[in-house]
Amino acid sequence: MKRTVQESGVSHQRRAVIERDAVQALIDALGAEGYAVIGPRRRDGAIVYDPLTDAADLPWGWIDEQEGGRYRLHRDDRGAAFGHVVGPQSWKKYLYPPRQTLWTGRREGGGFTVETPQGPPPRYAFLGVRGCELAAIAVQDRVFGVVRHDGRSVGQQQYTDSGYAARRAAAFIVAVNCGRAAGTCFCDSIGTGPQAGPGYDLCLTELIGDGRHEFLVEAGSDRGAVLLDRLPARHAEGADLEAAAAVTEAARAGMGRRMEPDVAGLLARNLEHPRWDEVAGRCLSCANCTMVCPTCFCTTVEDTTDLTGDHVERWRRWDSCFTVDFSYIHGGSIRQGGASRYRQWMTHKLSSWYEQFGTSGCTGCGRCITWCPVGIDITEEARAIRASEGGASDGAD
Amino acid sequence: MARRKPKLAVWKFSSCDGCQLSLLDCEDELLAVAESVEIAYFLEATRVEIAGPYDLSLVEGSIGTPHDAQRIKEIRRKSKRLVTIGACATAGGIQALRNFRDVDGFIRAVYARPDYIDTLATSTAIQDHVTVDFELRGCPIDKGQLLEVLNAFLNGRRPVVPPHSQCLDCKLHGNVCIMVADGTPCLGPVTQAGCGALCPAHARGCYGCFGPKETPNTAALAKQLAALGCDARTIAESFRSFNANAKAFREEGDRWEAPAKQGLKP
Numbered sequence A: 001m002k003r004t005v006q007e008s009g010v011s012h013q014r015r016a017v018i019e020r021d022a023v024q025a026l027i028d029a030l031g032a033e034g035y036a037v038i039g040p041r042r043r044d045g046a047i048v049y050d051p052l053t054d055a056a057d058l059p060w061g062w063i064d065e066q067e068g069g070r071y072r073l074h075r076d077d078r079g080a081a082f083g084h085v086v087g088p089q090s091w092k093k094y095l096y097p098p099r100q101t102l103w104t105g106r107r108e109g110g111g112f113t114v115e116t117p118q119g120p121p122p123r124y125a126f127l128g129v130r131g132c133e134l135a136a137i138a139v140q141d142r143v144f145g146v147v148r149h150d151g152r153s154v155g156q157q158q159y160t161d162s163g164y165a166a167r168r169a170a171a172f173i174v175a176v177n178c179g180r181a182a183g184t185c186f187c188d189s190i191g192t193g194p195q196a197g198p199g200y201d202l203c204l205t206e207l208i209g210d211g212r213h214e215f216l217v218e219a220g221s222d223r224g225a226v227l228l229d230r231l232p233a234r235h236a237e238g239a240d241l242e243a244a245a246a247v248t249e250a251a252r253a254g255m256g257r258r259m260e261p262d263v264a265g266l267l268a269r270n271l272e273h274p275r276w277d278e279v280a281g282r283c284l285s286c287a288n289c290t291m292v293c294p295t296c297f298c299t300t301v302e303d304t305t306d307l308t309g310d311h312v313e314r315w316r317r318w319d320s321c322f323t324v325d326f327s328y329i330h331g332g333s334i335r336q337g338g339a340s341r342y343r344q345w346m347t348h349k350l351s352s353w354y355e356q357f358g359t360s361g362c363t364g365c366g367r368c369i370t371w372c373p374v375g376i377d378i379t380e381e382a383r384a385i386r387a388s389e390g391g392a393s394d395g396a397d
Numbered sequence B: 001m002a003r004r005k006p007k008l009a010v011w012k013f014s015s016c017d018g019c020q021l022s023l024l025d026c027e028d029e030l031l032a033v034a035e036s037v038e039i040a041y042f043l044e045a046t047r048v049e050i051a052g053p054y055d056l057s058l059v060e061g062s063i064g065t066p067h068d069a070q071r072i073k074e075i076r077r078k079s080k081r082l083v084t085i086g087a088c089a090t091a092g093g094i095q096a097l098r099n100f101r102d103v104d105g106f107i108r109a110v111y112a113r114p115d116y117i118d119t120l121a122t123s124t125a126i127q128d129h130v131t132v133d134f135e136l137r138g139c140p141i142d143k144g145q146l147l148e149v150l151n152a153f154l155n156g157r158r159p160v161v162p163p164h165s166q167c168l169d170c171k172l173h174g175n176v177c178i179m180v181a182d183g184t185p186c187l188g189p190v191t192q193a194g195c196g197a198l199c200p201a202h203a204r205g206c207y208g209c210f211g212p213k214e215t216p217n218t219a220a221l222a223k224q225l226a227a228l229g230c231d232a233r234t235i236a237e238s239f240r241s242f243n244a245n246a247k248a249f250r251e252e253g254d255r256w257e258a259p260a261k262q263g264l265k266p
Helices: A022-032 A131-143 A162-170 A222-229 A238-253 A263-268 A274-282 A288-292 A338-357 A378-388 B018-024 B027-036 B066-077 B087-091 B094-100 B103-110 B143-154 B166-173 B178-182 B218-227 B232-239 B247-261
Strands: A015-019 A036-043 A046-051 A062-067 A070-075 A099-108 A111-115 A124-129 A172-176 A202-209 A212-219 A299-305 A311-318 B007-012 B038-041 B054-060 B079-085 B134-136
Touching: A015 A022, A022 A036, A022 A124, A022 A172, A022 A222, A046 A062, A046 A070, A070 B178, A124 A131, A131 A162, A131 A172, A131 A338, A172 A222, A202 A222, A202 A238, A212 A222, A212 A238, A263 A338, A263 A378, A274 A338, A274 A378, A274 B218, A288 B166, A299 B143, A311 B166, A338 A378, B007 B018, B018 B027, B018 B054, B018 B079, B018 B143, B027 B143, B054 B066, B054 B087, B066 B079, B079 B087, B079 B143, B087 B094, B087 B134, B094 B247, B134 B143, B218 B232, B218 B247, B232 B247
Parallel strands: A036 A124, A124 A172, A172 A202, B007 B038, B007 B054, B054 B079, B079 B134
Antiparallel strands: A015 A212, A036 A046, A062 A070, A099 A111, A099 A311, A202 A212, A299 A311
């Protein structure tokens, strides 16, 4: 049931400040609303998104150092819960799971019956969604037909992925404004961060210093405002807002990388370019970049049977444009080598995605750079192609 | 009228038997397997031998002797479908390390009567000798994949055994990449998935048990292993294991072996 400010008759504060210890109250309040809280936790040398029930589960005092093909966690004496940036996983793990059952079938007599998975979607509360990630969810909202867009699929039938749509509608989003940037971050040049929004229910900014450790909490929806009302909080003063602005400004100033401006046009006019062969020499076509990308959505369909053939299942699982099977059609695979696969991925992500979905497919999170085992850098590839155009100015298209 | 059960045969060549034992490891599914096929030849399970032809032959092991090379041709003749299982059968196995050395020297060093030994100089995959319908990789094979191959055969469909990288499976499993997050050398980016991403889930680099993935870029990975601090010998040896004679691994091993002997980087 949706509650609004007007219906409840309470004047909800849209903004407040909570103490460090009130993060537990936030987690408890979400749990009381029936949400499974998912948030950042330290595991196997990285910050991953796992279920959490206790504020102590958060990676207090851990920050990440990221470069091409390199990720390390370090202790940081500021003790921030969200001092890290983004790790190897994204929220698509929950909104669009790696494996999904599409349907199951059972042979009965001379025919068969087909069943699709039933039941209510899981209700997740995502704690710690960054600006780039919020933007990535917005991109997938377009891809999966939750939000209409002006890409070329408009005018044709717009299909909605019902599973994604249900999980998305049920999800509560607690965003976090980044206070620092990793070496591989470039959200500022894409325009998706470091300040998060819009699209969150609540947004946290972690305020540390001068003997305090607090969070500015801003509500971005009515249900967010209702939840904020339940937390032990004080009014947000002007000084708090200034401190919060300084937090995101610090992240902006520390941004490790930037994407070339007008990269869509740049790539569109360089589909034939020696750089594709050059990068293919380094590319492992291992698919890591697409697996960690928060917007990559490609899947394949796999059928399983039991030994008798009486029971069959159809599964959808994450796939990648970097596999040879992905472009297989009758007679063989279209994209045999690394050059055509890398080109497909990069030009789709940064260029033809606009035509298809009316937006870029890249939100500047930098995961594809960090988690590429050989550190291939999408911003560097774009820069190299730009440089080859000599004096071509930005936006020459 | 009940369908005639397909006749299954399991053959052994130069191998450790571990892969065919994977079939017996299918404990929960073993009865269903036995009900679905007629086990016509499987010496690890039964002494009963039913004559061919066979609907499906599973072949374990590599070709290491002149006798092997003859016998596999006979088995191919009496098998409608022939599926090789395991790194020995699909790549020559760990015993293919002899392909890179002087076999006569080994024989003289090891055996009191070298003249008793009748061996080929190389250990090679079954597909180097006869036509193979499907290759199931692994050292050992994964029993889930073996069941999938049997399922696919019995139901007349293609097995779902994708040739993509180990990395893709690591990500599906939610494993944190140990090469990126810890600097641990790992063959995952050039190795075919199939084991369920076992080693990286336990903070060990992939050993390449399932052999080269489709279109592997071993040179790029080797360069990265060097950047992580591996010397030429370590890199050469990482490609010289259970799938040493698989083409991509053999060639990358060759590239690093000569410099390794001189203590150099290529």
